[in-house]
Amino acid sequence: MARHVATPARLEAFSDGVIAVIITIMVLELKVPHQDGMDGIRAVLPTLSLYLISFAFTGIYWINHHHLVHRTEEADELILYANLGFLFCLSLLPFFTSYVLEKKMDSFSVALYVASMILTGFSFLLLRLAIGRRLRHAGRFEAEDKAVERKNWLSLFVYLVAIPLAFQHPRVALGLVSFVTVIWVTPTVGIKPREEFPRNERG
Amino acid sequence: MARHVATPARLEAFSDGVIAVIITIMVLELKVPHQDGMDGIRAVLPTLSLYLISFAFTGIYWINHHHLVHRTEEADELILYANLGFLFCLSLLPFFTSYVLEKKMDSFSVALYVASMILTGFSFLLLRLAIGRRLRHAGRFEAEDKAVERKNWLSLFVYLVAIPLAFQHPRVALGLVSFVTVIWVTPTVGIKPREEFPRNERG
Amino acid sequence: MARHVATPARLEAFSDGVIAVIITIMVLELKVPHQDGMDGIRAVLPTLSLYLISFAFTGIYWINHHHLVHRTEEADELILYANLGFLFCLSLLPFFTSYVLEKKMDSFSVALYVASMILTGFSFLLLRLAIGRRLRHAGRFEAEDKAVERKNWLSLFVYLVAIPLAFQHPRVALGLVSFVTVIWVTPTVGIKPREEFPRNERG
Amino acid sequence: MARHVATPARLEAFSDGVIAVIITIMVLELKVPHQDGMDGIRAVLPTLSLYLISFAFTGIYWINHHHLVHRTEEADELILYANLGFLFCLSLLPFFTSYVLEKKMDSFSVALYVASMILTGFSFLLLRLAIGRRLRHAGRFEAEDKAVERKNWLSLFVYLVAIPLAFQHPRVALGLVSFVTVIWVTPTVGIKPREEFPRNERG
Numbered sequence: 001m002a003r004h005v006a007t008p009a010r011l012e013a014f015s016d017g018v019i020a021v022i023i024t025i026m027v028l029e030l031k032v033p034h035q036d037g038m039d040g041i042r043a044v045l046p047t048l049s050l051y052l053i054s055f056a057f058t059g060i061y062w063i064n065h066h067h068l069v070h071r072t073e074e075a076d077e078l079i080l081y082a083n084l085g086f087l088f089c090l091s092l093l094p095f096f097t098s099y100v101l102e103k104k105m106d107s108f109s110v111a112l113y114v115a116s117m118i119l120t121g122f123s124f125l126l127l128r129l130a131i132g133r134r135l136r137h138a139g140r141f142e143a144e145d146k147a148v149e150r151k152n153w154l155s156l157f158v159y160l161v162a163i164p165l166a167f168q169h170p171r172v173a174l175g176l177v178s179f180v181t182v183i184w185v186t187p188t189v190g191i192k193p194r195e196e197f198p199r200n201e202r203g
Numbered sequence: 204m205a206r207h208v209a210t211p212a213r214l215e216a217f218s219d220g221v222i223a224v225i226i227t228i229m230v231l232e233l234k235v236p237h238q239d240g241m242d243g244i245r246a247v248l249p250t251l252s253l254y255l256i257s258f259a260f261t262g263i264y265w266i267n268h269h270h271l272v273h274r275t276e277e278a279d280e281l282i283l284y285a286n287l288g289f290l291f292c293l294s295l296l297p298f299f300t301s302y303v304l305e306k307k308m309d310s311f312s313v314a315l316y317v318a319s320m321i322l323t324g325f326s327f328l329l330l331r332l333a334i335g336r337r338l339r340h341a342g343r344f345e346a347e348d349k350a351v352e353r354k355n356w357l358s359l360f361v362y363l364v365a366i367p368l369a370f371q372h373p374r375v376a377l378g379l380v381s382f383v384t385v386i387w388v389t390p391t392v393g394i395k396p397r398e399e400f401p402r403n404e405r406g
Numbered sequence: 407m408a409r410h411v412a413t414p415a416r417l418e419a420f421s422d423g424v425i426a427v428i429i430t431i432m433v434l435e436l437k438v439p440h441q442d443g444m445d446g447i448r449a450v451l452p453t454l455s456l457y458l459i460s461f462a463f464t465g466i467y468w469i470n471h472h473h474l475v476h477r478t479e480e481a482d483e484l485i486l487y488a489n490l491g492f493l494f495c496l497s498l499l500p501f502f503t504s505y506v507l508e509k510k511m512d513s514f515s516v517a518l519y520v521a522s523m524i525l526t527g528f529s530f531l532l533l534r535l536a537i538g539r540r541l542r543h544a545g546r547f548e549a550e551d552k553a554v555e556r557k558n559w560l561s562l563f564v565y566l567v568a569i570p571l572a573f574q575h576p577r578v579a580l581g582l583v584s585f586v587t588v589i590w591v592t593p594t595v596g597i598k599p600r601e602e603f604p605r606n607e608r609g
Numbered sequence: 610m611a612r613h614v615a616t617p618a619r620l621e622a623f624s625d626g627v628i629a630v631i632i633t634i635m636v637l638e639l640k641v642p643h644q645d646g647m648d649g650i651r652a653v654l655p656t657l658s659l660y661l662i663s664f665a666f667t668g669i670y671w672i673n674h675h676h677l678v679h680r681t682e683e684a685d686e687l688i689l690y691a692n693l694g695f696l697f698c699l700s701l702l703p704f705f706t707s708y709v710l711e712k713k714m715d716s717f718s719v720a721l722y723v724a725s726m727i728l729t730g731f732s733f734l735l736l737r738l739a740i741g742r743r744l745r746h747a748g749r750f751e752a753e754d755k756a757v758e759r760k761n762w763l764s765l766f767v768y769l770v771a772i773p774l775a776f777q778h779p780r781v782a783l784g785l786v787s788f789v790t791v792i793w794v795t796p797t798v799g800i801k802p803r804e805e806f807p808r809n810e811r812g
Contacts, residue, residue: 010621010675012213017423017629020220023294025637028228030298032305041315052291059287066213066283080675084668088661091632095639102641112650215416220626223423226497231431233501235508244518255494262490269416269486418619426626429700434634436704438711447721458697465693472619472689 008075011083015065018087023058026051026094029101047101053178054097057117060181061090061124071145072131073138082123082130089123092116110170111163114177118159125152155180211278214286218268221290226261229254229297232304250304256381257300260320263384264293264327274348275334276341285326285333292326295319313373314366317380321362328355358383414481417489421471424493429464432457432500435507453507459584460503463523466587467496467530477551478537479544488529488536495529498522516576517569520583524565531558561586617684620692624674627696632667635660635703638710656710662787663706666726669790670699670733680754681740682747691732691739698732701725719779720772723786727768734761764789 030047033040065086072079096109096116103109128149135141158180166173233250236243268289275282299312299319306312331352338344361383369376436453439446471492478485502515502522509515534555541547564586572579639656642649674695681688705718705725712718737758744750767789775782 010625010679013216013622014625014629014671014675016213016217017220017426017626018633020217020423021224021427021630021633022636023290024221024224024228025633027225027294027297028231028637030295032298032302036306036309037311040311055291055294056287059291062217063280063283063287066217070213077672080672084665084672087632088664088668091636091664092639094636095641099641103645106645108646108649216419219416219420220423220629223420223626224427224630226493227424227427227431230428230497230501231434233498235501235505239509239512240514243514258494258497259490262494265420266483266486266490269420273416419622422619422623423626426623427630429696430627430630430634433631433700433704434637436701438704438708442712442715443717446717461697461700462693465697468623469686469689469693472623476619 008069008072008079011075011080012066012069015069015083015087016062019058019062019065019090022091022094023055023062026054026097029094029098046105050097050100050105050174053174053181054093056178057181058090058093061120064124065127068128068131071140072134074134076130076134078130079127079134082127086120086123086127089116089120093120105170105174107167107170110173111166114159114162114166114173117177117181118156118163121152121156121159125149125156128152211272211275211282214278214283215269215272218272218286218290219265222261222265222268222293225294225297226258226265229257229300232297232301249308253300253303253308253377256377256384257296259381260384261293261296264323267327268330271331271334274343275337277337279337281333282330282337285330289323289326289330292319292323296323308373308377310370310373313376314369317362317365317369317376320380320384321359321366324355324359324362328352328359331355414475414478414485417481417486418472418475421475421489421493422468425464425468425471425496428497428500429461429468432460432503435500435504452511456503456506456511456580459580459587460499462584463587464496464499467526470530471533474534474537477546478540480540482536482540484536485533485540488533492526492529492533495522495526499526511576511580513573513576516579517572520565520568520572520579523583523587524562524569527558527562527565531555531562534558617678617681617688620684620689621675621678624678624692624696625671628667628671628674628699631700631703632664632671635663635706638703638707655714659706659709659714659783662783662790663702665787666790667699667702670729673733674736677737677740680749681743683743685739685743687739688736688743691736695729695732695736698725698729702729714779714783716776716779719782720775723768723771723775723782726786726790727765727772730761730765730768734758734765737761 030044030051033043035043069075075083093116096113100109100113132141132145132149135145159177162173162177162180165176233247233254236246238246272278278286296319299316303312303316335344335348335352338348362380365376365380365383368379436450436457439449441449475481481489499522502519506515506519538547538551538555541551565583568579568583568586571582639653639660642652644652678684684692702725705722709718709722741750741754741758744754768786771782771786771789774785
């Protein structure tokens with residue numbers, strides 16, 4: 001039993017469950033405004049936008065997690081633990097999202113929000129390294145894996161830039177972060193968007 | 204890795220998780236009334252009805268999602284993103300449900316609720332188009348897919364009618380919307396309810 | 407597509423998700439008592455007991471759902487809808503659980519709680535009939551299915567008795583209901599607890 | 610139907626769902642502090658640490674659950690019930706976590722928290738015994754299973770020691786418990802961390 005190396009099926013199922021709960025409980029933060037009519041909508045708009053950023057961030061991590069875990073055929077202990085670490089960091093996002101909202105998007109809270117994104121990105125990188133280690137051992141580590149790893153580091157670096165920016169222009173920092181999230185974390189769209197068709201014969 | 208086109212299995216698992224959380228956290232909105240006895244029940248009845256409408260709406264979307272995703276054998280990036288968009292729109296339903304409740308079913312909140320249903324319907328249509336694009340490419344797009352697509356557009360149109368109606372008779376608009384939900388979004392019941400038996404040999 | 411009869415795999419996955427959320431969000435009702443030390447524990451004990459009853463009720467329904475859905479190889483529209491109905495009724499349990507707690511286990515709230523259990527039991531019976539209809543058609547309906555159906559009716563009847571009882575002795579009614587839940591809803595334990603071994607060769 | 614012995618697939622799916630919800634709803638306990646800037650972070654740090662302990666505890670149980678259930682090919686009624694019992698005990702963790710937080714880590718609340726961990730450990734042991742019974746019957750019970758069982762008993766014993774300790778040094782007791790959790794409940798890391806590679810050919 002101690003020697004048992006798991007297939008990633010249950011790892012995926014558990015991660016799907018945790019990410020699904022994380023992405024959805026954030027909606028509980030959306031509070032119905034006191035104002036009636038369009039004033040209410042205007043009051044709730046910043047909250048909605050931030051929810052959208054957090055949702056996109058989590059959703060795109062789910063897509064990346066999907067692609068990453070799909071690469072390996074076995075999930076050893078190190079991968080299981082790295083995955084738990086990643087899920088822990090990601091699970092803090094709803095908290096830091098409401099942090100930003102309750103502090104009315106002040107500089108410190110936005111910096112904190114970006115810092116939590118860095119933490120999540122870093123924990124995901126650890127998971128990537130844990131899986132890469134296994135791929136390397138199995139001789140299945142490809143040039144492309146290296147490229148995605150580098151992209152991962154780069155996006156962490158851009159997030160890092162957003163922290164000092166948050167102290168001057170918190171909204172600009174939020175904009176940068178959400179822009180970077182969509183552009184950088186995305187695996188293929190934009191690079192070779194229609195390439196998948198010639199290989200239609202095999203999923 | 205960038206070329207990897209996923210099977211829809213994990214897409215389904217994640218969507219199931221998100222929809223399951225969405226459909227269930229709405230129950231947290233149900234607040235125990237202050238009144239005792241039957242008065243309490245009477246006080247909670249509008250909330251319960253609205254919860255039922257939202258539950259049915261979400262549940263029927265789950266059934267449609269099930270049927271739609273089942274059609275494709277591969278989930279490319281476009282499908283993954285369209286699916287995230289759909290889940291995002293659907294995840295706003297608990298918020299707009301409590302909006303209607305806290306505003307005591309006033310015209311504006313009901314119109315907003317219907318508008319969020321349109322948004323969800325539209326995002327589902329995008330997912331349908333993303334999957335249709337893949338089916339067309341694989342030569343598996345059938346006349347029936349076209350028909351369901353048209354039904355989708357039609358139901359969006361009826362929802363659109365419900366918005367001005369909400370400003371005059373909010374409860375009638377809610378009734379119309381829930382009626383339309385059940386009738387239009389339903390894939391087969393009512394059209395050929397007992398047809399499935401002759402094809403019993405194959406699921 | 408309209409003719410598509412689904413396998414129950416995704417039905418199970420979605421139901422698992424919904425039941426998992428239902429069973430777990432009830433724990434959010436447990437409020438930390440103001441009293442310190444053992445007094446706090448004593449204050450929270452009725453809540454804990456009720457949570458245990460609701461958890462057992464939901465958990466045993468999950469087991470029964472598992473056994474029931476496992477019987478069928480196809481999930482037609484009727485089964486999908488009956489399943490949604492069952493999940494809707496079950497999803498009201500957290501609400502009626504907190505109802506009992508906030509009304510301090512008064513007669514009316516306990517009667518309501520039992521009534522919601524009847525509703526759930528009835529909706530489960532509908533699901534059982536929908537699946538039975540399909541089994542009958544496929545010639546796979548067995549004497550045992552009939553027996554379980556009868557057991558289902560009987561437990562509904564005993565719940566019905568608990569309602570008038572609740573108006574006199576609410577705690578006795580709760581005890582009866584939880585006793586009945588465990589005894590009646592249980593599929594096999596107690597009847598032939600060790601029978602499974604001779605058939606060890608096939609799950 | 611009464612004779613039906615389930616495969617553990619749906620047991621896993623349901624448990625994954627419940628554990629995913631348990632591990633994630635704890636984050637709802639994290640309240641945004643009133644203080645601004647670093648003072649806020651300092652105020653929220655004990656809460657964050659406790660959340661981390663509870664997350665690690667739950668996550669490691671998930672890993673162990675994964676390893677344990679993977680051992681059996683069939684889930685009989687006893688296993689299904691033992692599993693429900695385990696999930697019930699585990700589901701109390703968010704409650705006892707907020708207990709510790711609202712009582713500001715006083716001795717009694719920490720002792721209670723540790724007691725709930727003992728309860729969970731004990732229920733997990735029952736699940737282990739239920740699965741062991743089946744393995745023994747099938748002649749698949751190995752020396753290693755015995756060893757893990759012993760490790761389980763031992764960790765329960767150390768938790769037991771932490772209870773009187775909590776009355777004197779609650780924070781030391783928390784530290785001990787989290788240390789023990791990570792060390793003892795861990796199945797393989799630390800014992801033979803790199804052993805999995807020679808068996809790379811088979812998951």
